[in-house]
Amino acid sequence: MNLLWVVLLPLLGTLVPLLTERFGRNICAFSVALLPAWSLILVLMHAPDIFNGEFIRQTIEWIPSMGLELAFRIDGLSLLFLLLILGIGLLVILYARYYLSPKDSMGRFYAYLILFMSAMVGIVLSNNLIQLWMFWELTSISSFLLISFWSHTTEARKGARMALTVTGAGGLALLGGLLLIGNIVGSYDLDTVLASGDLIRSHGYYPIALILVLLGAFTKSAQFPFHFWLPHAMAAPTPVSAYLHSATMVKAGIFLMARFYPALAGTDLWFIVVSLTGLTTLLLGAYIALFKHDLKGLLAYSTISHLGLITLLLGLNSDLAAVAAVFHIINHAIFKASLFMAAGIIDHESGSRDMRKLNGLWKYMPYTATLAIVAALSMAGVPLLNGFLSKEMFFAETLNQSVLGSLSWVIPMLATIGAAFSVAYSLRFIHDVFFNGQPIGLPKTPKEPPRYVRIPVEVLVALCLLVGIFPAFVIEDLLNIASLAMLIDYVPVHNLAIWHGFNIPLLMSLLAMVGGIIIYYNRRHLFEFQSHFHQPDAKYIFEGAVQAVVNYCQRIIKMFENGSLQRYVFLLLISTLVMASYPLLDLTKNAGSLPLTPYNGAAIIGALLMVLSAVATVIWHRRRFLALIYLSVVGLFVSLAFALFSAPDLALTQLSVEIVTIILLLLALFFLPQSTQKESTNRRLSVDLLVSGLIGCVMGTICYAMLTTPLNTISDFFITNSKTGGGGTNVVNVILVDFRGFDTLGEIVVLGIAALGIFKLIAKMRISMSTRDDKGRAWSNDPRPMMLEMVSQSLLPLALLVSAYIFLRGHNMPGGGFIAGLITAVAIIQQYIAHGVQWIKPRVNIDYQWVIASGILIATVTGLGSWIFGEPFLSTWFDYFELPWVGKFELASALLFDLGVYLTVVGAVMLILANLGRLTTSERVDVQEND
Numbered sequence: 001m002n003l004l005w006v007v008l009l010p011l012l013g014t015l016v017p018l019l020t021e022r023f024g025r026n027i028c029a030f031s032v033a034l035l036p037a038w039s040l041i042l043v044l045m046h047a048p049d050i051f052n053g054e055f056i057r058q059t060i061e062w063i064p065s066m067g068l069e070l071a072f073r074i075d076g077l078s079l080l081f082l083l084l085i086l087g088i089g090l091l092v093i094l095y096a097r098y099y100l101s102p103k104d105s106m107g108r109f110y111a112y113l114i115l116f117m118s119a120m121v122g123i124v125l126s127n128n129l130i131q132l133w134m135f136w137e138l139t140s141i142s143s144f145l146l147i148s149f150w151s152h153t154t155e156a157r158k159g160a161r162m163a164l165t166v167t168g169a170g171g172l173a174l175l176g177g178l179l180l181i182g183n184i185v186g187s188y189d190l191d192t193v194l195a196s197g198d199l200i201r202s203h204g205y206y207p208i209a210l211i212l213v214l215l216g217a218f219t220k221s222a223q224f225p226f227h228f229w230l231p232h233a234m235a236a237p238t239p240v241s242a243y244l245h246s247a248t249m250v251k252a253g254i255f256l257m258a259r260f261y262p263a264l265a266g267t268d269l270w271f272i273v274v275s276l277t278g279l280t281t282l283l284l285g286a287y288i289a290l291f292k293h294d295l296k297g298l299l300a301y302s303t304i305s306h307l308g309l310i311t312l313l314l315g316l317n318s319d320l321a322a323v324a325a326v327f328h329i330i331n332h333a334i335f336k337a338s339l340f341m342a343a344g345i346i347d348h349e350s351g352s353r354d355m356r357k358l359n360g361l362w363k364y365m366p367y368t369a370t371l372a373i374v375a376a377l378s379m380a381g382v383p384l385l386n387g388f389l390s391k392e393m394f395f396a397e398t399l400n401q402s403v404l405g406s407l408s409w410v411i412p413m414l415a416t417i418g419a420a421f422s423v424a425y426s427l428r429f430i431h432d433v434f435f436n437g438q439p440i441g442l443p444k445t446p447k448e449p450p451r452y453v454r455i456p457v458e459v460l461v462a463l464c465l466l467v468g469i470f471p472a473f474v475i476e477d478l479l480n481i482a483s484l485a486m487l488i489d490y491v492p493v494h495n496l497a498i499w500h501g502f503n504i505p506l507l508m509s510l511l512a513m514v515g516g517i518i519i520y521y522n523r524r525h526l527f528e529f530q531s532h533f534h535q536p537d538a539k540y541i542f543e544g545a546v547q548a549v550v551n552y553c554q555r556i557i558k559m560f561e562n563g564s565l566q567r568y569v570f571l572l573l574i575s576t577l578v579m580a581s582y583p584l585l586d587l588t589k590n591a592g593s594l595p596l597t598p599y600n601g602a603a604i605i606g607a608l609l610m611v612l613s614a615v616a617t618v619i620w621h622r623r624r625f626l627a628l629i630y631l632s633v634v635g636l637f638v639s640l641a642f643a644l645f646s647a648p649d650l651a652l653t654q655l656s657v658e659i660v661t662i663i664l665l666l667l668a669l670f671f672l673p674q675s676t677q678k679e680s681t682n683r684r685l686s687v688d689l690l691v692s693g694l695i696g697c698v699m700g701t702i703c704y705a706m707l708t709t710p711l712n713t714i715s716d717f718f719i720t721n722s723k724t725g726g727g728g729t730n731v732v733n734v735i736l737v738d739f740r741g742f743d744t745l746g747e748i749v750v751l752g753i754a755a756l757g758i759f760k761l762i763a764k765m766r767i768s769m770s771t772r773d774d775k776g777r778a779w780s781n782d783p784r785p786m787m788l789e790m791v792s793q794s795l796l797p798l799a800l801l802v803s804a805y806i807f808l809r810g811h812n813m814p815g816g817g818f819i820a821g822l823i824t825a826v827a828i829i830q831q832y833i834a835h836g837v838q839w840i841k842p843r844v845n846i847d848y849q850w851v852i853a854s855g856i857l858i859a860t861v862t863g864l865g866s867w868i869f870g871e872p873f874l875s876t877w878f879d880y881f882e883l884p885w886v887g888k889f890e891l892a893s894a895l896l897f898d899l900g901v902y903l904t905v906v907g908a909v910m911l912i913l914a915n916l917g918r919l920t921t922s923e924r925v926d927v928q929e930n931d
Contacts, residue, residue, distance in 0.1 A: 002042050003058040003072035006082070007125055009039040011118040014111045021107030029097035032110045033090055036117060040086040043079065050079045050481055057127060057191070071127035073190065076481030080326070081124040081255055083478075084247040084333045089117045091456035095341055096239035098453035099348060104237075109149060113243070116142040120248045124255060129178040129188040136174060136216070136252065140167045143249050147236040155539070159232035162542050166219050166229045174216025174256075180209040181263070190259075194488070197263045210264055213256070214273060221253025221307050224281040228538035231300040238344030241296060245303045246337035254307065254329060257314050261322060261486045265314070275315025275401075279414060281308025286421035290428065290523070291530050295343040295353040298425055299336070302379060305422065306332045312415070313394060316401045319492045323483045324393035330475060331386040331467065335378040338460035339429075342372035345453060346433065351443030355432045362434040364446035369434040371457045378464040380426035380516065381419060381509060386467035386475075388509070389496065391419060395505040416508045416515070423516020428523070471496035566680075566688075573691050577698065584701040592709030603644065610637035622676045624669050632662050648814035649732040652806070656822035660909055663829055667916045727878030727892045728811035736816065737894040737901075741874035744897075745859055748904040752852040755908035759849070759915055792834035799827030807902055808895075817898035821905025828906075829913050837914075848914065851907030859900025862893055 013035035020031045046056055060070040074082070093110070100106055119142050122135030141164075148160035182188040184203045185196045193200070200206055217223075222230035230250065234241055244250065257274070264270060285305030292298040306328070313325035345368050346361065347353045362369045378385035381392075398412040439446065466474050476496050483491045500506065519526065560571065584590060613633040621627045635658035642651035680688070718731050718739060726734035736744045803823040810816030832840050863874035871877075878892035 002046065003056065003074060003125060004060060004070065006039050006042050006074075007072070007118065007122050009035040009042075010086075010114050010121055013114045014118070017107040017110035017114070019107075021105070025097060025102075025106055028106050028110065029093060032114060033093045036086055036089055036093070036114065039121070040082075040090065043074075043082045043086065046074055047079060050074065050076055051477055053481070053484075059127075069128070071131060071189065072125045073127035074125060075485040076478075076483070077255075077258060077326075077485035078124045080330065080478060080482040081247075081251070082121065084251070084330070085117060085120045085124070088247040088333060088337050088460075089113075089243060091337070091341075091459060092239050092243045095242070095344070095453060095456045096237070098450050099239055099344055100237065104149075109146075109237070112142060112145040112149065113240070116146060116243070116248060120252060123252055127190045129182055129190060129193065132190070133171070133175050133178055136220075136256075137168070137171050139220075139249060139252055140164055140171055143167070143233070143244065146240045146244070147233050149237055149240070150235065153235060155232070155235040158539050158543060159229075159235040161546075162229045162539065163233050165542075165546070166226055170216045170219025170226070173212045173219075177209045177212030177216065180205050180212065184209065194260075194262045197266065200263050201267055206267075207269055210267075210269060211273070213260060213264065214277075217253040217256040218277060219253070220256070221250045221311065222281075222304050223253070223277050223308065223311055224284055227281060227285065227304045228542070230304055231297055232539050234294070234296040234300050238296070238340060238347065241300075242337045242340035242344065245299070245340060246333040250303065250307055251329065251333065254310055254314075254325075257311065258322075258326070258329075258486050261314065262488045266317075271315050271317050273315070275312050275411070278308045278311030278313070278315050279411060279418075281305070282312055282418045283308075283414060283421075286418045286425065289425040290421055290519070291527065293355050295346065295355060295358070295429070295433070296340070298355070298429060299339055299343060302422070302425060303332075303336060305418065306336070306379075309391075309394060309415075309418070312411075313397060316397055318397050318400055319487055320393070320494060321397040321401070322486050323479065323491065323494055324390060324397050326482045326486065327393060327475075327479055328390035330479070331378070331390045331464075334460050334463045334467070335375045335385075335387055338375040338457050338464070339372065339379065341457045341460070342368060342375060345449045345457070346372075346446070349444075349449050350439070350446040355428070357440045357442055358433045359437045359439050360435060361439065361446055364439075365448045367448055368454065368457075371454070371461045373430050373434065374461050374464060375457075376426045376429050378468070380423045381512065383498065384465070384468050386464050386471070388468060389471055389498075391512075392500070392505045392509055393494070395419075395508040396503075399504060412508065416512050419508070419512035420515030420519055423513050424519040424523070427516060427520040431520075469498065471498075570688075570691065573695050577691070577694055580698050580702075581694070584698060584705075590701060590705040592705065592707075594708045594710060596707060606637050606640055606644075610634055610641075613637070622678065624672065624675065628662065628665055628669065632658065635661070649730065649816070649819070652814055652819045653822075656819055656826065659826050660822055660829075660913070663826070663833075664913060664916070667913065726876050726894070728894070730810060730812050730814060730816070732814075733810045733816040733898075734894075736818070737811075737897045738874070738876040741863065741876075741894075741897060744901065745856075745863060745874065748859060748901055749856055751908045752856055752904055755852060755911045756849065759911050762915055788834045792830050796827055796831060799823060799830075803827065807898065810898060811892055811894060817901035818905055821902040822909065824902075824906050825909035825913070828910060832914060846910075848907040848911040851903050852911065853907075855900045855903030855905075855907060857900070858903065859897050862897040862900065865893065 013032060016035065017028050017032050020028045049056060055073060055075045058072045062069050092113070096109065096113070097106075100109060116139065119135050119138035123132055123139065126132035126135060144160045144164040147163055148156050150156045151160075178188070181193055181200060184200050184205055185193050187193070200209070203209075219226045233244065236244070265274075282305050285301045285303070285308055289298050289301035289305060292301060310325050310328050310332070313321045313328065343353065346358065346365075349365065349368075350358060350361070352358060374385070378387035381388045395412065395415060398415045401411060402408045463474075479496070480491050560567075610633070613630045617627050617630040617634065620630065635654065639651045639654040639658065642648075642654055715731075718735055721739075722731045722734045723729055726738040728734040728738075803820045806815035806823060807817060807820035808815075810820065828844065831844070866873060866875040866877070869875075869877070874897070876892060876894045876897075878894070
């Protein structure tokens with residue numbers, strides 16, 4: 001279970017800060033760090049096996065019957081990213097403790113941060129494509145929460161929406177690509193997919209699958225043209241920015257390309273799309289970074305540039321380029337996290353991130369300045385720092401490629417130019433912030449931060465130096481196993497050393513440094529040149545595009561949605577006719593091999609009466625009471641049809657529901673006009689008649705096809721196992737309380753919720769009641785005739801006896817809790833109709849809300865009781881017993897479950913009908929008069 005706990009421990013940690021925040025910031029931060037630290041320890045326990053070349057896999061069954069399982073794997077690439085995610089994550093937790101203001105909710109911040117960490121851990125450990133995608137989407141959601149943490153600012157809200165929209169759209173594209181890959185391979189198991197590279201690349205769907213997967217990776221890793229969201233994500237607190245840019249979110253896109261490298265790379269399409277996208281992103285990010293005045297803005301575009309560099313390496317047709325890409329992933333995470341943390345310290349201690357104001361900070365915070373300068377020099381690729389080594393490997397691999405054929409020399413040239421701009425913006429970061437005169441108009445005097453907030457920066461800067469000076473000792477083994485996970489077969493020979501002699505890559509490095517110095521020295525000319533161009537704000541462009549889409553959708557909606565239910569139904573039926581009519585025109589093709597069901601005179605008469613009643617309901621629909629009578633006739637004949645076709649349970653249910661529905665409609669009609677005026681023109685009536693006739697033909701054809709076509713159903717299974725598995729001969733009831741008991745439990749919960757909702761809607765309703773009919777005649781002064789009162793009182797015991805009989809026999813004969821509940825409800829509501837609320841209230845003083853709650857509770861407890869005996873939820877127990885004078889009889893736990901159904905139905909029906917009936921009582925009339 002170790003791999004599962006690697007994911008679960010941080011995920012469980014999302015609750016910790018919310019519980020410990022009240023105990024103080026130190027305790028909150030310490031408790032938050034415990035579970036990720038434990039998870040990191042578990043990862044380190046597996047590290048020796050991974051370094052020995054082993055892959056660790058773990059599969060946990062989730063829903064075996066559906067083939068769903070939780071699948072995890074850890075190899076060299078996973079180990080590398082886990083160390084970055086958990087290691088840098090722990091440093092960010094410490095850093096955030098001192099960065100956040102006392103006004104910020106530390107518990108909420110840490111909860112979002114740990115959720116973000118858990119999602120990234122899930123991505124790199126997943127061994128199933130769909131599971132990987134689920135965690136992928138969780139990173140989008142958690143990053144949205146983090147970017148919008150300071151939701152009181154418009155920049156945070158807009159930046160979060162932009163990030164979620166872009167990465168969410170990419171996630172949908174990724175899902176399509178993963179589904180295609182799973183379809184090609186025949187499995188969503190990642191091991192199988194990575195081993196099926198030749199099959200995937202030779203398949204006709206490969207180009208589509210590749211583009212969809214790359215769209216997911218490019219949107220997440222901010223590659224051109226999807227780079228615009230990342231700078232606006234800087235509205236998040238700086239600890240989030242440090243984490244997002246170094247080890248999470250944008251690195252998820254890089255991880256995806258690296259993970260699928262064995263399965264998708266190796267074709268011209270991969271090399272052209274990936275390398276050119278990476279090269280464009282590298283140059284664009286490096287150029288724009290030079291002109292940013294905001295510290296975090298400069299670092300954001302530098303991240304875009306370095307992500308483009310990694311993407312370019314992954315796109316080159318070289319195994320060593322893949323190794324260089326992995327190396328730069330490590331180096332970039334180290335120096336970029338330290339740079340963002342240093343920028344956060346500067347912002348926190350000076351009150352500004354504007355480099356036009358931040359001048360000469362070396363004088364005020366020399367220790368922080370030293371750390372930031374070392375990290376910036378690493379970003380620029382200066383020797384003796386880790387950034388220099390991976391950038392030199394990058395230059396070497398741009399020379400050893402032929403992506404563009406005879407124009408392939410363009411790539412090393414442009415790579416050198418991009419590196420020169422990298423040096424230029426790094427120099428600007430160093431010189432403009434820490435030197436260049438005195439600060440200008442800062443809100444407060446800068447000073448060194450608290451001791452502990454510098455520890456994460458010190459750790460990361462130390463790693464920049466250690467990797468840069470002792471690469472073979474510090475990082476080579478980790479680099480080799482991570483590269484092996486990408487290249488599968490072997491890792492090409494490479495030499496991690498500070499000095500490789502005088503060669504072209506070294507010359508390119510020197511040209512980049514000299515060129516960067518020249519660019520920075522002449523920056524005024526570049527700034528003047530850039531000022532001639534309009535600087536679009538992606539935030540407003542994005543919001544404008546979103547608003548344009550919303551306005552377009554509103555115009556489309558207004559075309560169709562005019563408030564006319566008749567139009568909606570008409571459009572729905574016309575769409576049905578367009579889609580369904582043509583395939584149904586040829587009856588000979590739709591007819592099956594079975595003969596039609598025999599019929600007799602009684603069936604014909606019943607069907608004819610049902611049709612005539614339905615037609616009469618339509619014709620006299622404006623006379624509501626008469627239409628309701630005709631409608632009840634339709635319901636009666638439907639019940640008879642169920643009985644005719646050997647469905648007595650359905651017949652009893654339909655009949656009971658019909659009675660309850662008619663009573664409900666009668667109560668509702670009391671408050672509505674008894675008749676309505678004609679609203680449709682003759683033309684509309686003709687069109688409606690034509691459409692309804694055509695729909696009738698379509699439904700008739702479908703019914704004809706169904707009746708004549710042999711069907712393979714699962715009814716035989718239920719018939720065979722009803723007695724032996726559920727202890728009852730009434731298959732319908734056994735299905736409801738045993739085979740599909742969980743569905744029934746959900747349905748009665750929904751029924752109870754619906755009843756409570758309706759009760760709340762009508763509890764304080766004030767409705768004026770008419771005193772005359774539609775012809776002006778006054779209502780009778782005797783609303784409750786004595787004959788009705790006497791008959792209803794005598795029928796009540798009989799109805800309850802029938803209800804009990806139907807309930808008790810339901811497991812073996814037609815009946816059950818649902819039907820019995822409806823019969824009981826009808827018997828009680830009849831008393832309300834005959835005697836009135838005033839007479840019933842002191843005699844039947846029942847709180848039907850508690851009846852509903854008791855029913856749901858009994859049904860749930862019955863299901864939970866099976867766990868005591870080690871059986872699945874809602875498993876039925878039954879046995880047979882004998883008693884003197886009674887004989888042999890059966891007891892089943894399903895009877896208790898059915899009792900819960902019975903009580904819920906009685907409570908729900910009575911809660912609605914009784915309270916709707918109370919709207920007509922004298923006490924309600926008195927309230928209305930008083931109002």
